[in-house]
Amino acid sequence: MDYKILNITNIISYIKNIKIIKDYFAEDSLHVNEIGDGNLNFVYIIKSEQNPQKALILKQAVPYLRCVGEEYPLSKERMTFEIRALLKYSELTPDLVPFIYDANEEMSTVVMQYLSKHIIMRKGMINGIVYPKFDEHISTFLAQNLFKTSSLFLDSTCKRQFVDSFNKNVELCKLSEDFVFSFAFMEHDTNGENARNNETAKKLFADMEFKKNVLKLKYKFMTQSDALLHGDLHTGSIMLNQNETFVIDPEFSFVGPFGFDIGALIGNLVMSYVSHLHVSKNEQYQKWILKLIEEILTKFEQKFLSLWAEVDESALHVKGFIDSKSLDEFKKEFMKNILRDSVGYAGCKMARRMFGMAGVEDIRAIEDKNKKNIAEAHVLEIAKKFVKNYEQVESVKDIREMII
Ligand SMILES: Nc1ncnc2c1ncn2[C@@H]1O[C@H](COP(=O)(O)OP(=O)(O)OP(=O)(O)O)[C@@H](O)[C@H]1O
Numbered sequence: 001m002d003y004k005i006l007n008i009t010n011i012i013s014y015i016k017n018i019k020i021i022k023d024y025f026a027e028d029s030l031h032v033n034e035i036g037d038g039n040l041n042f043v044y045i046i047k048s049e050q051n052p053q054k055a056l057i058l059k060q061a062v063p064y065l066r067c068v069g070e071e072y073p074l075s076k077e078r079m080t081f082e083i084r085a086l087l088k089y090s091e092l093t094p095d096l097v098p099f100i101y102d103a104n105e106e107m108s109t110v111v112m113q114y115l116s117k118h119i120i121m122r123k124g125m126i127n128g129i130v131y132p133k134f135d136e137h138i139s140t141f142l143a144q145n146l147f148k149t150s151s152l153f154l155d156s157t158c159k160r161q162f163v164d165s166f167n168k169n170v171e172l173c174k175l176s177e178d179f180v181f182s183f184a185f186m187e188h189d190t191n192g193e194n195a196r197n198n199e200t201a202k203k204l205f206a207d208m209e210f211k212k213n214v215l216k217l218k219y220k221f222m223t224q225s226d227a228l229l230h231g232d233l234h235t236g237s238i239m240l241n242q243n244e245t246f247v248i249d250p251e252f253s254f255v256g257p258f259g260f261d262i263g264a265l266i267g268n269l270v271m272s273y274v275s276h277l278h279v280s281k282n283e284q285y286q287k288w289i290l291k292l293i294e295e296i297l298t299k300f301e302q303k304f305l306s307l308w309a310e311v312d313e314s315a316l317h318v319k320g321f322i323d324s325k326s327l328d329e330f331k332k333e334f335m336k337n338i339l340r341d342s343v344g345y346a347g348c349k350m351a352r353r354m355f356g357m358a359g360v361e362d363i364r365a366i367e368d369k370n371k372k373n374i375a376e377a378h379v380l381e382i383a384k385k386f387v388k389n390y391e392q393v394e395s396v397k398d399i400r401e402m403i404i
Pocket residue numbers: 035036037038039040041042043057059098112113114115116120236237248249251
């Protein structure tokens with residue numbers, strides 16, 4: 001099928017040609033609305049008029065950046081990688097991604113379950129909502145998907161084929177290289193207004209200890225093909241409620257270093273913590289976030305190691321190669337390195353949100369200018385500690401000390 005851009009009028013005839021969707025809505029009349037609040041793509045909700053509970057989401061990538069328009073081209077093939085990642089996640093953690101009804105790489109579309117009882121986690125956290133099962137859910141998501149797409153689980157051929165199927169997400173990987181690791185840490189015309197004539201920004205841009213470590217992390221990001229990454233796992237890519245968690249929007253996916261998604265998530269939780277510290281001043285909530293960070297990291301490690309314990313043959317490991325005591329020592333060191341990288345990436349993700357093009361609502365939307373400046377400076381202070389000291393982290397406990 002040749003690619004064409006969908007809109008609220010031609011969507012119905014498009015989906016009526018897809019059997020599973022035709023069956024889902026049967027003879028109902030349909031209503032289409034565009035609901036996307038993101039920057040990149042078009043997101044539509046298709047609802048039955050007879051039974052509004054029956055609804056699906058259709059997301060399509062267009063060959064440009066939605067929020068800017070056709071003058072900012074961006075290849076629509078980004079959806080190919082979102083589709084491939086969603087299908088992999090559906091296989092490994094089906095309860096933690098929306099159900100996929102249809103995915104079409106030529107049309108750059110995915111039709112998925114409508115999450116009607118869930119909200120974007122960032123919004124929930126800004127409103128101080130506690131999610132008691134989130135640590136359990138997201139640690140499973142991270143452990144299963146990172147472990148089972150790595151050379152610790154796959155055999156050598158499968159792993160290389162797997163890397164190949166994500167290797168061409170070149171434009172979005174380049175966006176991360178530029179915006180997560182470079183432009184936000186130098187004078188650059190893509191930076192936010194707040195970077196101009198700002199003493200804190202100038203100090204950051206001149207901090208060479210920080211920059212040397214950013215280069216180390218960026219180099220790893222570009223070259224270390226550990227496992228399938230979501231690539232943009234911030235709290236805006238998670239929809240949830242008290243009982244369920246769903247990861248959405250993996251268009252930045254590729255095979256990269258283990259610590260990157262974990263770091264993205266932790267960095268965003270820390271920014272929420274800082275926001276609550278200075279704005280809501282809700283102490284209970286701050287405590288919950290700090291505990292959440294520890295729980296996620298601890299549970300991730302336990303789950304990752306127990307998956308590893310079940311495997312005795314993989315691309316990395318040949319049966320009989322090493323004694324069990326030495327293997328345990330190797331695993332311990334391995335997990336420590338994932339933790340360290342996660343802290344480093346958390347720092348990059350936080351720092352880039354301060355002066356770079358894209359901020360986070362938790363901080364940028366603070367109305368009181370003075371509080372906003374204080375919160376930004378605080379985020380940056382923690383981010384610098386993370387980036388400068390990530391290689392010295394010994395355990396999860398060290399992270400709390402770097403935050404408070
Ligand atoms: N399955 C779903 N159910 C309900 N709402 C959804 C679903 N998928 C996406 N949305 C809504 O649409 C919004 C945009 O979706 P998504 O983040 O996937 O799009 P995007 O254009 O890639 O955004 P971004 O600019 O953040 O990359 C989400 O923030 C959410 O509000």
